[in-house]
Amino acid sequence: MSAPSQADILAALQSQGSLRAKNPPKTVPHAHLASSAPDSLTNTAAEGSSSSTRTNSRKLYCPREGCSCVIIGPGAAEWIEADASLIPAEEGSPFTNDKITPSRGYWFVTGSPFAFDNIGFSRAVEVAEALPASAPGVEGATGRVKWLICAECDLGPLGWSFEGGKEAWLAVDRLRYEDK
Numbered sequence: 001m002s003a004p005s006q007a008d009i010l011a012a013l014q015s016q017g018s019l020r021a022k023n024p025p026k027t028v029p030h031a032h033l034a035s036s037a038p039d040s041l042t043n044t045a046a047e048g049s050s051s052s053t054r055t056n057s058r059k060l061y062c063p064r065e066g067c068s069c070v071i072i073g074p075g076a077a078e079w080i081e082a083d084a085s086l087i088p089a090e091e092g093s094p095f096t097n098d099k100i101t102p103s104r105g106y107w108f109v110t111g112s113p114f115a116f117d118n119i120g121f122s123r124a125v126e127v128a129e130a131l132p133a134s135a136p137g138v139e140g141a142t143g144r145v146k147w148l149i150c151a152e153c154d155l156g157p158l159g160w161s162f163e164g165g166k167e168a169w170l171a172v173d174r175l176r177y178e179d180k
């Protein structure tokens with residue numbers, strides 16, 4: 001058997017690429033939906049229910065354009081509001097906390113990590129070094145902070161969780177959304 005030629009390898013790579021590009025999910029950045037949020041991002045509870053819980057109406061994706069990693073499916077996270085820009089925006093990170101139109105929206109996830117389609121976690125960081133005392137979950141946290149990161153490309157932090165905890169929070173402006 002002869003070794004594959006470079007042309008064969010290139011052809012194989014190209015066909016892989018075209019397979020992958022065939023059905024890329026249609027996603028939009030948060031900025032395109034922010035002005036009509038939360039209505040553009042949430043469903044309210046079913047009619048007749050006494051709950052006023054709003055859940056995500058769209059699939060949530062990694063914010064990196066072209067990554068396409070699904071973070072969580074529709075209906076799996078609850079819309080909550082808290083102080084804007086709780087997650088640090090480090091220098092050189094693709095996230096810049098928007099000082100002009102900061103988002104107060106966060107996706108609250110219970111049953112972590114099983115509620116996620118795909119999620120990664122950072123190494124643990126001391127709570128006081130990671131989050132302000134006003135951040136949801138900090139009061140009563142018994143473990144250190146583990147940042148949520150993309151399971152495929154490691155981009156983050158997209159949100160936070162606590163060691164040993166089953167709850168997690170995603171910043172609504174650090175995700176891409178299913179286009180529909």
Ligand SMILES: [Zn+2]
Binds near residue numbers: 064
């Ligand atoms: Zn990613």
